[in-house]
Amino acid sequence: MSNVSINELSILTLLKKLITIESVNPSLVNGGSGEEEIAKFIGEFLEKREFDIEYQKIDDNRMNVIGVLHGNGLGKSLMLNGHTDTVGISDMQIDALKPVFKEGRVYGRGSFDMKGGLAAMMILGEFFANSKQKLSGDLILAFVADEEFASRGTEELVKKYTADSAIVTEPTGLQVVTAHRGFAWGRIDIEGRAVHGSLYEQGIDAIIKAGKVLLGLERIESGFTELPKHPLLGRPSIHASLISGGTELSTYPSSCSLQYERRTLPHEYRKNVELELQSLLREVQKLDPDFRAISDIFFYRPGLETKHDTPIIQEITRSALEVTSVKPELIGALWWTDAALLSEAGIPSVLFGSSGEGGHAPIEYVDFDSLIKTTKILATTIMNYCK
Ligand SMILES: [Zn+2]
Known part of the structure; x- marks a missing residue:
């Protein structure tokens, strides 16, 4: 593996913390807490690390948080996008809000879909804020509400924010999702x-x-x-x-x-x-x-279809090869995602993230090794794309 030094323990600690913050989508499940608490936790973390933070209120207890690490304006800007809401927890066969790390897997509601992706984004934020080598382009970390219901979060986000490309860090099993219906x-x-x-x-x-x-x-x-x-x-x-x-x-x-x-x-x-x-x-x-x-x-x-010669796809592919020696496949997804809204707003977008199982199911886990790989691949992608 390439030598991007990512603090694995901090990712695990952050992921566990994110799982303990219940952020069930209240439009989906009556009584769900919404995304305000988790957004504030993420916002405070990034604010301490030189990011400019904006909270976009969507509704009572519901908000996006966006952190921007400004480059010098000479490079390309990249947005990472992840949703902070989860589906319900009442049918879970594991402790939904008390994460367990066992045999390389982190269990808990949202571990896979998609608090693993959120933890990766936060650690990447920390990594580039602390890095001596400054990025030329802006790094925009968008943590959005309501993806599991009506995507009001990303709808609100694109009214104000844009970027040269975006990566939605939903779990894709280390493949690049370029299209869905x-x-x-x-x-x-x-x-x-x-x-x-x-x-x-x-x-x-x-x-x-x-x-x-x-x-x-x-x-x-x-x-x-x-x-x-x-x-x-x-x-x-x-x-x-x-x-x-x-x-x-x-x-x-x-x-x-x-x-x-x-x-x-x-x-x-x-x-x-x-x-x-x-x-x-x-x-x-x-x-x-x-x-x-x-x-x-x-x-x-709308559906999503990002052309395979788009620079961000080439950059992720190159970075994955460099970090893991495995070339990711360019695949279609069965499910709909926020990437379609970003793409409709003119931001070429793809999805890339870890592997695991049980999004929306009674037992949910993320494969921790794949989350580390995701983070390193994204770090390399950001370094090369925004340099
Ligand atoms: Zn998701």
Whole structure:
């Protein structure tokens, strides 16, 4: 391994401390503490190490903290981005907030997703603040709220901060994630006519009409299976997620509401999904004059696709080779991440981090050796990218 001297004991101590600070996302789990306490802990740590600190309030008990180590303005700026919130802890089979280090693994809620990444960022901050060799470009450490729910943290962050590149330090098993799909959540409200169940000439059954929409969604989905596959991401998909309608057995249902999720490829946009659904509704309407429905996309997030010749990808690859003698693979992820919002804001972004298991699961751990490697690789990346 290359000789970047990272204080391994401090990473372990910091990671354990971060796990003990409960930062469950309150939008996800009622009663979750939010990110204020952990943000203040991180902010105070970096403030003592020459970083300029800003807290961005998102809501009660919820905030981002951003630390900037200013270069001389002649080099490229790099942002490291990590989320401070975690999913809930009630179903955990280990002590969620009392971290244990055992057989090379650190157990606890958030150890893997992603307080390991946060500890690495803090130690990197300390390392470059203390380093005699100053960086030319700015090093921006962004610790954001709400990634596990609606990404309000990164949404707020990009209103004010930018960089020449960004690395989201989510756990990626020491591979570089350059792409993932986006998604749209939509609703289709189908209108019926409520009358007594005996009045078949007047009633319009919204639930049976919804069946036609469901068959249409199935047609869209099977159409996707015929598309050429994206090399990293496969194909788009759509599935019906929720359905509700009807009031009682003896009444024609006056409405039925369907909600669906459409996973998009990076070259697709909200508009694509809107048009797809509108054309489905038009088709149904053509064959059934009684059919009335409205379609609405109520939440949309773009996908991520960062070109493989982007300088930051080349720099991480080179640094990983230098530190571990292993060339990381450039891969796609199944899940959505904040990197898509950074990328949409014009910051070429990728994900790189440690390995482990059990994000969102009853037993969660991060592999400590991989976290040390992550930290050293990122240190080398920052040194070369911001020099
Ligand atoms: Zn995460």
